[in-house]
Amino acid sequence: MKASVLCFRAAVLMVVCGIIWGIAMGISHDHSTFPAHAHLNLLGWVSLFLFGIYYHLHPAIDDNRLASLQVWIWIAATVVLSIGVALVHLGRPSAEPAAAIASLVILADMLLFGWLVFRREKKQLAHQPSAAPAD
Ligand code: HEM
Numbered sequence: 001m002k003a004s005v006l007c008f009r010a011a012v013l014m015v016v017c018g019i020i021w022g023i024a025m026g027i028s029h030d031h032s033t034f035p036a037h038a039h040l041n042l043l044g045w046v047s048l049f050l051f052g053i054y055y056h057l058h059p060a061i062d063d064n065r066l067a068s069l070q071v072w073i074w075i076a077a078t079v080v081l082s083i084g085v086a087l088v089h090l091g092r093p094s095a096e097p098a099a100a101i102a103s104l105v106i107l108a109d110m111l112l113f114g115w116l117v118f119r120r121e122k123k124q125l126a127h128q129p130s131a132a133p134a135d
């Protein structure tokens with residue numbers, strides 16, 4: 001599966017969960033887990049969708065297995081981070097290490113995405129025809 005297709009599908013699933021979570025907080029008048037809801041939406045919907053747009057705009061990277069790996073890692077770490085942060089806010093401090101590790105994985109995965117972006121832009125520059133010499 002193309003990395004962008006994976007991004008768009010996962011982003012939609014995550015935002016459906018995030019919206020249900022938000023509505024549940026509203027109905028119950030218990031907003032204690034809102035940071036987890038916020039980050040599920042921001043990492044799982046906004047960021048994933050943005051990755052998807054970037055990959056879709058760069059078909060050579062979109063087919064790259066490293067790009068799919070980057071997306072899978074992001075999905076897994078976002079799920080762990082969201083559940084971990086929710087548990088911490090529900091009074092379970094034992095979930096803190098899981099949330100902390102997931103956040104470091106997210107950082108490393110963003111650096112991997114950054115590397116794919118910089119590598120791509122460098123290649124593109126190298127393949128641009130040089131300006132015709134002025135005569
Ligand atoms: C129908 C959908 C949604 C509902 C019902 C909902 C509901 C809520 C509720 C009840 C809170 C807690 C507010 C507070 O106590 O301060 C909250 C916080 C938040 N939500 Fe949502 N949400 C929804 C969708 C989204 C989406 C799609 C995003 C991001 C793209 C998002 C991002 C946030 C953020 C960043 C916060 C934290 C805001 C703050 O710092 O006060 N939410 N949401």
Ligand code: HEM
Nearest residue numbers: 034035036037038039042043046047081102103104106107
């Ligand atoms: C691994 C990545 C991230 C970590 C560890 C992280 C951590 C945090 C922490 C500790 C807070 C304070 C929460 C509180 O006071 O209860 C926070 C708030 C916030 N972060 Fe992040 N963040 C991350 C990524 C992002 C990203 C990618 C966005 C936006 C696209 C974002 C947007 C926000 C917003 C809007 C708030 C205020 C709402 C809230 O308190 O939940 N964060 N973040």
